[in-house]
Amino acid sequence: MEPPSATGEEAAPVIATRGLTKRYRGGQLAVDGLDLTVPAGSVFGFLGPNGSGKTTTIRMLMGLIDPTSGTAHVLGRPMPGATRAVLPEVGALIEGPALYGFLSGRDNLLRYDSADPAADPRTRRARTAAALERVGLAAAGSKKARAYSLGMKQRLGLAAALLRPRRLLVLDEPTNGLDPQGMREIRGLIRELAADGTTVFLSSHLLDEIEQVCTHAAVMTRGRLVVQGAVADLSAGARGRLAVTTPDPADAARVLGEQGVTGLTVTGGTVTGEPPARDLAEVNAALVAAGVRVRGFTLERASLEDAFVALTGEGFDVAG
Numbered sequence: 001m002e003p004p005s006a007t008g009e010e011a012a013p014v015i016a017t018r019g020l021t022k023r024y025r026g027g028q029l030a031v032d033g034l035d036l037t038v039p040a041g042s043v044f045g046f047l048g049p050n051g052s053g054k055t056t057t058i059r060m061l062m063g064l065i066d067p068t069s070g071t072a073h074v075l076g077r078p079m080p081g082a083t084r085a086v087l088p089e090v091g092a093l094i095e096g097p098a099l100y101g102f103l104s105g106r107d108n109l110l111r112y113d114s115a116d117p118a119a120d121p122r123t124r125r126a127r128t129a130a131a132l133e134r135v136g137l138a139a140a141g142s143k144k145a146r147a148y149s150l151g152m153k154q155r156l157g158l159a160a161a162l163l164r165p166r167r168l169l170v171l172d173e174p175t176n177g178l179d180p181q182g183m184r185e186i187r188g189l190i191r192e193l194a195a196d197g198t199t200v201f202l203s204s205h206l207l208d209e210i211e212q213v214c215t216h217a218a219v220m221t222r223g224r225l226v227v228q229g230a231v232a233d234l235s236a237g238a239r240g241r242l243a244v245t246t247p248d249p250a251d252a253a254r255v256l257g258e259q260g261v262t263g264l265t266v267t268g269g270t271v272t273g274e275p276p277a278r279d280l281a282e283v284n285a286a287l288v289a290a291g292v293r294v295r296g297f298t299l300e301r302a303s304l305e306d307a308f309v310a311l312t313g314e315g316f317d318v319a320g
């Protein structure tokens with residue numbers, strides 16, 4: 001990767017793909033012409049329902065499988081050609097860590113590090129201790145891995161990815177199968193790592209997870225990229241829902257309908273709907289003119305889900 005230029009131009013992207021395509025032998029087009037740009041220093045959420053091509057993309061980025069066509073650059077180097085040079089700078093947690101249950105967490109890490117020809121054996125113990133500390137497993141380091149909870153196993157996998165300083169972390173569904181507490185812990189760790197300047201690329205099928213932890217996101221459906229960019233910009237592209245709080249919900253719903261508000265729902269004393277493309281002050285004035293008593297009139301912040309629905313016309317409803 002090129003260093004950031006002195007003219008203040010943005011650093012070269014950490015991941016860049018052009019027309020990246022994978023057709024499996026059975027004929028399945030898993031990834032279709034993907035142009036992905038992951039900025040340096042971002043926490044990049046790779047979002048899509050199960051089967052949308054996320055894992056296939058990650059496997060191509062890591063040089064594990066060859067693309068059918070198109071190119072992928074990771075840290076400025078072509079993949080899979082530069083796999084040997086690139087992978088030592090990338091920490092990856094893909095499809096759950098491979099652990100030996102009969103070894104302690106610490107011994108698993110020591111073993112993992114000895115399998116890495118680029119790792120310095122003289123600093124192995126210290127680096128292992130630091131990685132365990134980093135993921136909050138210092139106290140549980142001597143326990144056998146088979147006694148670890150799923151969350152602890154995920155954290156041990158992250159520790160393995162952190163045995164050496166990395167410029168990029170690639171995490172495939174890092175919170176899959178964890179309980180809410182475990183998810184929070186992993187998200188906290190991701191934020192800490194990002195604060196240190198590591199670019200984090202993580203896949204997820206959970207929209208709210210991406211909103212909580214990511215600065216940037218790309219959305220996939222059926223092997224194709226729907227949209228990518230800064231999370232704030234993606235959400236800003238969609239208008240939030242209008243919410244009116246009133247003791248006269250039936251009248252409010254009628255007037256809002258006349259004013260072009262669609263998708264109206266009434267819940268207790270709150271009426272919500274999709275706002276029309278006109279000045280909302282007029283909508284509010286119409287309510288007041290019709291004698292509707294308005295306690296609250298707000299435009300709720302648009303979520304990434306609103307953006308997704310606006311872009312695809314589909315709900316982001318996935319199983320699993």
Ligand SMILES: Nc1ncnc2c1ncn2[C@@H]1O[C@H](COP(=O)(O)OP(=O)(O)OP(=O)(O)O)[C@@H](O)[C@H]1O
Binds near residue numbers: 030048049
């Ligand atoms: N080795 C393979 N051979 C043939 N088809 C495959 C293979 N691996 C994946 N596929 C198919 O490619 C498509 C994309 O799968 P992929 O695993 O990349 O999606 P995903 O978004 O990562 O979903 P998940 O979260 O379920 O892993 C799916 O239709 C899948 O069935």
